[in-house]
Amino acid sequence: MLKEAVYHRPKLNWSFAYDEKTVVLRLRAKRGDAASVETKYGDKFQPFEAMRSAPMRLAYSDELFDYWEIDVQPEYRRLAYAFALTDADGETWWFSEKGFSPAAPDEHFGLFEFPFLHRSELFRPPAWVKDAVFYQIFPERFANGDPSNDPDDVLPWGEKPEWYNYFGGDLQGVMDHLDHLTELGVNAIYFTPLFQARTNHKYDTEDYLRVDRHFGDNDLLKRVVDACHARGIRVMLDAVFNHAGGTFAPFLDVVEKGADSKYADWFHVRQFPLERIDGVPTYDAFAFEQHMPKLNTANPEVQEYLLGVARYWIEEVGIDGWRLDVANEVDHAFWRRFREVVKGAKPDCYILGEMFHDAMMWLQGDQFDATMKYPFTGTVLDFVAREKLDARGFADAIQRQLASYPRQVNEAMFNLLDSHDTPRLLTICGEDARKLKLAVLFQLTFLGAPCIYYGDEVGMVGEGDPDCRRCMVWDPAAQDRELFAFYRNAIGLRRAHAALRAGSIRFLLAEPGDGRVLYERADADERFVVALNRGEAEAAFPLPELEGGRWTTAFAASGAALVAGRLTVPAYGYAVLRDAAE
Numbered sequence: 001m002l003k004e005a006v007y008h009r010p011k012l013n014w015s016f017a018y019d020e021k022t023v024v025l026r027l028r029a030k031r032g033d034a035a036s037v038e039t040k041y042g043d044k045f046q047p048f049e050a051m052r053s054a055p056m057r058l059a060y061s062d063e064l065f066d067y068w069e070i071d072v073q074p075e076y077r078r079l080a081y082a083f084a085l086t087d088a089d090g091e092t093w094w095f096s097e098k099g100f101s102p103a104a105p106d107e108h109f110g111l112f113e114f115p116f117l118h119r120s121e122l123f124r125p126p127a128w129v130k131d132a133v134f135y136q137i138f139p140e141r142f143a144n145g146d147p148s149n150d151p152d153d154v155l156p157w158g159e160k161p162e163w164y165n166y167f168g169g170d171l172q173g174v175m176d177h178l179d180h181l182t183e184l185g186v187n188a189i190y191f192t193p194l195f196q197a198r199t200n201h202k203y204d205t206e207d208y209l210r211v212d213r214h215f216g217d218n219d220l221l222k223r224v225v226d227a228c229h230a231r232g233i234r235v236m237l238d239a240v241f242n243h244a245g246g247t248f249a250p251f252l253d254v255v256e257k258g259a260d261s262k263y264a265d266w267f268h269v270r271q272f273p274l275e276r277i278d279g280v281p282t283y284d285a286f287a288f289e290q291h292m293p294k295l296n297t298a299n300p301e302v303q304e305y306l307l308g309v310a311r312y313w314i315e316e317v318g319i320d321g322w323r324l325d326v327a328n329e330v331d332h333a334f335w336r337r338f339r340e341v342v343k344g345a346k347p348d349c350y351i352l353g354e355m356f357h358d359a360m361m362w363l364q365g366d367q368f369d370a371t372m373k374y375p376f377t378g379t380v381l382d383f384v385a386r387e388k389l390d391a392r393g394f395a396d397a398i399q400r401q402l403a404s405y406p407r408q409v410n411e412a413m414f415n416l417l418d419s420h421d422t423p424r425l426l427t428i429c430g431e432d433a434r435k436l437k438l439a440v441l442f443q444l445t446f447l448g449a450p451c452i453y454y455g456d457e458v459g460m461v462g463e464g465d466p467d468c469r470r471c472m473v474w475d476p477a478a479q480d481r482e483l484f485a486f487y488r489n490a491i492g493l494r495r496a497h498a499a500l501r502a503g504s505i506r507f508l509l510a511e512p513g514d515g516r517v518l519y520e521r522a523d524a525d526e527r528f529v530v531a532l533n534r535g536e537a538e539a540a541f542p543l544p545e546l547e548g549g550r551w552t553t554a555f556a557a558s559g560a561a562l563v564a565g566r567l568t569v570p571a572y573g574y575a576v577l578r579d580a581a582e
Helices: 127-131 171-176 178-184 218-230 249-260 300-317 332-345 374-384 391-403 407-412 433-444 481-496
Strands: 015-017 023-030 036-042 052-055 057-061 065-072 079-086 092-096 099-101 112-114 134-137 188-191 195-197 205-211 234-239 321-324 350-353 414-416 449-453 504-509 516-522 527-533 539-541 549-556 561-563 566-569 573-581
Touching (some): 023 079, 065 391, 171 178, 218 234, 218 300, 300 332, 391 504, 433 449, 433 527
Parallel strands (some): 134 188
Antiparallel strands (some): 036 079, 504 516, 561 566
């Protein structure tokens, strides 16, 4: 046994409270090294002889490691524990805080500890999020419902998007097309920024307390939110708190008065006057964008201003979530205060951070509920669209991501396949709708909250920014209605079955050099298997045997066949099977 590969430590993603009664323990070992793992556990204040033993289950595997798990319900909310790893030859090593020993522990001292399960420290992302299907709207390009508020230089709807042009999309346009969202089946909207700004994307905020005049006004946003809530649709806004815009009043004051401005410490100024030298501003900014000065969130006045903004839109308009732009570049102390304020105003408000890397430091229950899971995005696209990964590499990467976070975090993660910052999904897939469907089906049968970028459901294409921000296609004759039906049916399947949202996941087939993936989603009530065939030819899938049930087709590509317990799936096709009791 390679002892150097064995790892555990209390808290973080290795031991965590899942609910008020359950502690999940997770242990890492070299892949294939341990034939079985057992946990010895109990209360450190009871006699050692009262310690219990129970087997762990192999939860996930990646290219290097196996991750073993067990759910424990400590009677008195305290937990002391150690692990026994047994290899294929029957040799057993005990692993505790002391390290490795061939002998079982005989005292509490030196065991790992989960000291106490505090209800006040339990990380509870909003329960509604794991049941949500988000729809991302870039307001300027979704629909023009009120031409009277158009910019002066507005272009005809559907012309080529550029970084600086306008087409008149607004909140009335969203209101006018809520039936489209209801028919699609989504139950949450993510709006990119709505507040007053000079650009079409609005990430350069001028006034954080005012809806942009070209989108409508604050009262209209309130009516949109109310209309969404009446349809069972939650609403999440975009908070740009890392930086403001170049026309933000405090910044303009610093531009004018320099170090004498009362707002001088609202920003990270390296030298006065504020100017650009060799392409770099003399103050910190988003990237090196001169018109996006970085806010000093350690300044108490800045904190109070931004926290007031966060509270205002919850209390006055009733929003259900905040997406936090460039979240990893803002200090942790500010985000901890932000969480206290937001959860105080609305306990089930969703707090979502934008970042592109491992986010464990932000996901311990004191800052965010989840992050935009770009590692998920890259893995799915590398398997389905770019074909850089085989089935084994895909399954390994997904399971490594799952092992990186507590279970409730995985259930609340924001899983996207494209956005206003990336090429469109169909374009990434080489305009092959079969590949798109494979990616979307995995997204919609995986843990976490899936997000659909506006227009993907009707076959919109587009390269990177600004081409990915084309005007929404509303002419039914120009829409891919078959693709829309696929999205609607796949979303309906997810929403109808809890096992596809928050149940367990287990990969049943994912071999090196292969394009076939078979995985199971299950909870206490239902069991599904999902087959994805990323290959040029029809493929057969071995199905797990059932006791007292039979596999039935719940959702499948044309040409998929389940005959006498044998599943065949066409090239770049899919099938979802359900265990139906006879």
